[in-house]
Amino acid sequence: MASRSSSSTAAGGSDSPQKPTKTKRTRRKRRKARAVGDMSRQMGESHRRFLQTMMVSGVIDEQAAKALYQYCCETHHTQYAPDKLEDFIDTINSRLQPMFMQIRKGMSENNGLQYYALVNMAETDITRMSSDYADNELELFRKTLDLIVCSENGKASSTDILNSTDSMTTRKMKKSETEHLLSRLVHDKWLSEKRGEYTLSTRCIIEMEPYIRTMYQDHIKVCHICRNIAFQCQICENPTCGIKIHNPCVARYFKGKSEPRCPSCDDFWPHEIPEVKRPHSQSRR
Amino acid sequence: MTQRKRPSSTQSSSQRRHTGNLVAQDEDDDATFTQPSTSQVQRGLEKLTPAQVDQKTAEVVQYFLVKDQKKMPVRRADLVKHVVKDYRNIYPEILKRAARTFDQVFGLKLVEIDPKNKMYILVNNLETPDKASPVRSPSNPKMGLLLAILSVIFMKGGVVRENLIWNTLRKLRVDPGEKHEEFGDVRKMVTDEFVRQRYLEYVRIPHTEPIEHEFRWGQRADAEVSKAKILEFMGELHEQDPKTWTQQYRQAHSLPNSSQASTSSSSQR
Numbered sequence: 440m441a442s443r444s445s446s447s448t449a450a451g452g453s454d455s456p457q458k459p460t461k462t463k464r465t466r467r468k469r470r471k472a473r474a475v476g477d478m479s480r481q482m483g484e485s486h487r488r489f490l491q492t493m494m495v496s497g498v499i500d501e502q503a504a505k506a507l508y509q510y511c512c513e514t515h516h517t518q519y520a521p522d523k524l525e526d527f528i529d530t531i532n533s534r535l536q537p538m539f540m541q542i543r544k545g546m547s548e549n550n551g552l553q554y555y556a557l558v559n560m561a562e563t564d565i566t567r568m569s570s571d572y573a574d575n576e577l578e579l580f581r582k583t584l585d586l587i588v589c590s591e592n593g594k595a596s597s598t599d600i601l602n603s604t605d606s607m608t609t610r611k612m613k614k615s616e617t618e619h620l621l622s623r624l625v626h627d628k629w630l631s632e633k634r635g636e637y638t639l640s641t642r643c644i645i646e647m648e649p650y651i652r653t654m655y656q657d658h659i660k661v662c663h664i665c666r667n668i669a670f671q672c673q674i675c676e677n678p679t680c681g682i683k684i685h686n687p688c689v690a691r692y693f694k695g696k697s698e699p700r701c702p703s704c705d706d707f708w709p710h711e712i713p714e715v716k717r718p719h720s721q722s723r724r
Numbered sequence: 725m726t727q728r729k730r731p732s733s734t735q736s737s738s739q740r741r742h743t744g745n746l747v748a749q750d751e752d753d754d755a756t757f758t759q760p761s762t763s764q765v766q767r768g769l770e771k772l773t774p775a776q777v778d779q780k781t782a783e784v785v786q787y788f789l790v791k792d793q794k795k796m797p798v799r800r801a802d803l804v805k806h807v808v809k810d811y812r813n814i815y816p817e818i819l820k821r822a823a824r825t826f827d828q829v830f831g832l833k834l835v836e837i838d839p840k841n842k843m844y845i846l847v848n849n850l851e852t853p854d855k856a857s858p859v860r861s862p863s864n865p866k867m868g869l870l871l872a873i874l875s876v877i878f879m880k881g882g883v884v885r886e887n888l889i890w891n892t893l894r895k896l897r898v899d900p901g902e903k904h905e906e907f908g909d910v911r912k913m914v915t916d917e918f919v920r921q922r923y924l925e926y927v928r929i930p931h932t933e934p935i936e937h938e939f940r941w942g943q944r945a946d947a948e949v950s951k952a953k954i955l956e957f958m959g960e961l962h963e964q965d966p967k968t969w970t971q972q973y974r975q976a977h978s979l980p981n982s983s984q985a986s987t988s989s990s991s992q993r
Binding site for chain 2: 482484487488490491492494495496499503506507510513514531534535537538539561570
């Protein structure tokens with residue numbers, strides 16, 4: 440035994456530097472990780488079921504996505520690792536890329552939760568909707584988009600939208616047609632409506648952010664905290680500052696702070712700090 | 725969902741314009757599109773880069789997905805005219821690759837429902853799971869009603885007079901004569917929407933006064949809905965062994981026909 444230990448010490452190479460052994464171990468670990476990663480690149484039935492659900496639902500919240508991921512893996516007896524949802528979606532996205540489709544993530548301006556949406560990346564215009572809407576309907580949607588982007592509160596009232604039909608260049612729409620269109624846009628998850636005011640739905644923001652950034656460069660607001668595009672947000676009242684923060688980002692940033700101060704100019708933050716919203720325990724859409 | 729990307733094949737379209745006759749011919753013979761031979765396809769592929777072929781395949785996939793969203797079948801003539809266009813000489817290869825993409829990426833099967841008119845639909849290739857999905861699908865109520873209708877038709881031998889369906893719906897508190905909270909115009913949904921989607925066939929019975937129609941399963945139902953599963957459900961509902969309905973059981977477990985999934989298992993989805 441003594442000889443063994445002495446020989447092992449010799450073999451262990453206490454004289455030779457530790458470095459080669461460590462590198463060998465990490466190289467082996469990296470190779471194994473890559474192999475596992477490569478395995479997850481393969482698209483299986485679980486991925487297909489996830490994708491089919493996304494195609495039918497259009498947009499789902501993060502909790503539903505996690506539950507769906509688990510369900511898909513269990514249904515098809517695939518190895519399930521709870522923290523690997525992003526990798527799982529990456530695999531799907533790598534196969535969707537040639538069709539200019541992606542599953543993308545974004546935050547809801549209403550509840551601050553993360554949502555996943557299946558979006559079309561091909562169009563640089565709103566023609567992504569053109570298979571479902573007539574030319575004049577698309578024009579009215581563009582006008583609604585104008586109103587929302589250029590507003591301070593990220594909302595457009597139904598009155599304002601109705602008034603904007605006066606300046607339409609395509610076939611004008613009657614009041615009833617406009618109302619019907621608006622309800623279709625809400626049903627198709629492009630707009631959200633509350634108390635007669637229309638906002639961009641989470642799915643719309645996720646899908647159209649690149650288009651909106653290009654079209655409305657000078658008008659768009661960007662959240663100081665999360666750096667994403669912002670429509671419904673609070674604005675610093677300091678005229679030399681004027682930074683914008685999403686309502687949910689305000690809730691998270693100022694949580695527990697007795698005296699809220701602007702993160703940029705340190706002025707007192709005068710707006711009401713909303714509560715941080717918690718995800719539901721059972722997420723059913 | 726998407727508007728297909730226009731191919732940047734300006735060169736070939738101007739070439740076509742020079743051969744005036746050929747252009748007119750192409751537009752006319754959409755209805756009589758003849759399949760190119762294997763050697764023609766091979767030659768065609770040699771003249772194109774892999775990227776071009778992939779791009780065209782992606783466009784075909786997008787086109788199908790948009791149509792399928794509305795459950796509308798795709799006519800080969802439309803596909804060739806609007807999407808394939810100048811690549812029609814390699815059409816079989818494009819379609820083959822698109823079918824592979826549907827299968828591998830989406831778990832969908834490209835099915836020809838009308839060999840004469842060359843119409844295609846996309847059918848779900850994933851098996852029906854035992855447990856329900858945690859994400860509720862928005863189309864569920866309509867599908868539930870449709871399944872009830874399909875069940876009645878199947879149990880009654882494959883064809884029923886329309887009154888039986890209307891009575892069934894009334895029993896389910898869905899009155900075809902009234903505007904329904906969830907379904908709206910029920911009669912329209914059943915006789916128009918479900919028929920256009922190829923879930924049902926609604927055919928006039930000759931020599932009936934007043935005019936009567938009968939319902940049958942549509943081609944999409946044949947491809948998508950498992951008769952075995954319906955029978956299983958019936959068995960549970962009536963607490964009977966599905967085998968007691970011998971005719972239906974035989975039908976449900978017979979060999980799949982050409983338009984159905986080619987798996988040997990009897991549970992098609």
